[in-house]
């Protein structure tokens with residue numbers, strides 16, 4: 001039975017008093033979890049994958065919208081569709097593999113068969129089945145999801161037909177997707193191989209961590225130390241140096257090192273000025289991009305950027321590029337899949353460099369992501385605290401946050417709802433408020 005939660009007891013949002021607080025129950029309560037699956041994940045747009053993950057006829061990949069398994073499949077004519085990955089017969093998940101290529105899918109339980117358009121092609125021993133007219137009149141095809149859309153190769157789907165258009169949903173944050181896609185006229189691809197992290201903590205820990213600049217020097221000192229050590233050891237003959245710790249904290253003439261931006265529907269960006277330097281795999285295109293896109297956009301393409309498209313897609317662009325997809329499993333259990341994201345057509349040397357720097361930071365063997373996941377699990381233990389429900393992790397930067405954009409968003413004609421400009425130590429946490437306001441908007445349908 002649903003507990004009588006009131007939204008104001010979960011998200012304490014009082015800008016006039018300088019207060020923004022989040023209740024620990026959001027991270028641990030199973031009833032709240034079920035509600036947010038229904039209203040946040042299954043009630044709105046979620047990211048399902050890249051079009052290049054199913055590039056050829058009959059390619060498919062599988063995933064989840066909230067708790068519901070799905071298939072994204074390209075048919076023989078090249079049309080992409082998204083189905084619920086459940087057999088109409090008894091609900092068995094039709095495809096268990098993460099991806100593949102198949103003209104036909106045969107259900108493992110009683111062999112009902114479907115083609116790559118989702119149409120039912122065979123019901124085993126149908127003629128001998130003594131089915132009634134009602135059964136014959138039923139549609140036996142795979143169920144399409146209510147909404148399926150693409151923005152520049154990024155695929156999104158919704159189980160709820162009553163959602164804004166995908167264009168409206170992404171809004172101004174589309175310009176940040178453009179910065180990633182415009183790295184190559186041939187578009188993006190995933191470097192083969194993916195990593196699945198499963199951690200014993202709530203999905204919102206990952207959501208926040210991606211936009212959390214405050215933790216970087218505290219959680220990742222080993223990464224920073226090794227970068228510094230490499231920088232000291234690099235000889236003059238090294239043509240392409242690897243990224244240095246100082247590259248993350250560049251300051252411009254105004255003392256700004258970066259900042260944050262919040263967009264409608266819960267999307268956020270935190271960003272930092274990074275030099276156009278040979279320490280990034282993109283360097284081979286620096287001049288070309290300046291000519292193609294203008295210097296301001298080119299510089300933004302080099303900046304460190306952590307973008308979250310609420311609620312489940314994160315793109316981290318720094319020493320390399322990573323795509324993360326969040327899948328909540330239970331209030332205290334989350335799966336995150338990660339890929340190295342790369343522009344098509346880059347040189348073998350740039351690709352090698354991208355992968356090496358990716359491994360440094362992100363992989364399970366890397367020096368950063370594992371530190372983060374340990375912190376999520378430690379935080380989840382602390383979420384058990386009942387007597388003092390309010391966390392104090394969402395107030396930093398509150399007085400620096402302004403409505404609208406700033407000179408930096410103007411450079412690429414982007415209009416965020418709110419923004420913060422920062423020096424190296426501000427490390428704004430007020431952008432998390434954008435997540436919880438979007439969360440509260442959806443949950444307002446069911447909570448008083």
Ligand code: FES
Pocket residue numbers: 087088089090091092107108109110111112
């Ligand atoms: S559950 Fe799929 S054929 Fe029976």
Ligand SMILES: [Fe+2]
Pocket residue numbers: 209215216219220368369372
């Ligand atoms: Fe981190």
